[in-house]
Amino acid sequence: MKFIIDRFDGNKNYQQTYTVEKKDIEALTLLGTLLFIKQHQDLTLNFTASCRMAICGACGVRVNGHAYLACDTKMTELFEEYKDTDIFRISPLSNYTVISDLAVDWEPAIENLRKVKPGLVAKSEFSEKEGCRQNQEQYDRIVGQWDCILCGVCASECNKLSADRSDYMEPFVYTRAWKVANDSRTKDPMIHVKPSVTNGLWNCVHCHECTNRCPKHISAAEDIAGLRAMAMRKGLNSGVGPAHAKSFYTDLVEDSGRLNEIRLALRTEGVSTALRAGTAVTLMRAGKMNPLEIFGGHTIEGHKDLVKMIKAAQAANKE
Ligand code: FES
Structure with missing residues (x-):
């Protein structure tokens, strides 16, 4: 060989x-x-x-x-x-x-890890009876992410980092942030969520390669989605990323149930930016956008069931 x-x-x-x-x-x-x-x-x-x-x-x-x-x-x-x-x-x-x-040099990745405060910042008040002990459900919520060994496989596979490392962090950094933010003993999840947002959380390109290759079967992509949901629930919802997410929701739930590319671009980037930057025009020229769809389209079959599923997922995510 x-x-x-x-x-x-x-x-x-x-x-x-x-x-x-x-x-x-x-x-x-x-x-x-x-x-x-x-x-x-x-x-x-x-x-x-x-x-x-x-x-x-x-x-x-x-x-x-x-x-x-x-x-x-x-x-x-x-x-x-x-x-x-x-x-x-x-x-x-x-x-x-x-x-x-x-x-390879791990120092820049470790610097990124430090940004999200990867160690638990515990609340000061615990019940006298239970102390800081977690129940099974609280433990199960984060136990998968405990398996992350910082091997860097997810970062190596990351298409966003390959394209541009300047405004994004290694996927395992977001997994670490998710873990401590979702630990029942944390003082304030936002200690970890906020620096994730300001350091590229919304720049994930959803290729899921981090998840596909993780030797511990951890989904950094899901952790990134979870951090985004936490950020939006806490009011960190300005900017292109949250606008993009909200636009998906509007299309699927409030409109026809069909993703509307033209509205997606306009809602995400704003009318002037979408037209100036050429996204909308380029997509229209390539036949990816039908300008008439700006007025909406037919509601898809089974839309009510789709809305029910999305609402159920939202309710589960809030628990
Ligand atoms: S040598 Fe320690 S993880 Fe491979």
Whole structure:
């Protein structure tokens, strides 16, 4: 098998190919394979790892373009997933600055984490009887997010970060903010929600790649949606993002039940911006928008049931 590994020596990027017998690595994990190459072929190969049991989050790398937790990925799984090839391209996580070979700089991501105050800021008053103990329901609400090990796989897969890192944070940062904001012992959820809003919460592009690849099956995309809902409930609802969300609601519930692209653009960006920036005009030219739809369209079949479903989801979200 061939492993083409992206390397960086501090000055230049290059690729190095290592040839390994399949029988030597088929019982190993991906991390085991990297260690095998380091021990048997090239001591200079750099990567990070510590616990080897999917706890420390240090061993994220990409294989053939997608991020994996190396110690939690069996080579047999990779052979199955990429059964048409015996060549694997191993690269550092995307959306991070590379320090050396497969090792990346975590400091900017940790700085982002600090912005949302990821540690619990507990309320000062607890009942004398219960103290700060949580009941099962309160614990279950946040236990999934406790599993996040900050491996960076979600950030590597994030299409928004790939396009522009300047106005967004790593998806796991929002997951952390969601977790502490939804902890029954928190003093004030807004301590975590507000900095999420001011640091790109509404800029998620809904590709869900963070969710698809998370080795702990956590949905950062859902946590982002949850934080947005919390922000809007608390009155943080100005700007393009909340206007866009409200427009979806208006179309689905108050209007015909059909998403109306022309109204969506106008409501989200405002008439002058939508026309000036050309969004509406471009969509109309491409046949994506029917100008007549500005007057609304036929109500869809089953609209009453759709409204019932949305109202039920809203009620559940408020609980
Ligand atoms: S080495 Fe710790 S998570 Fe992989």
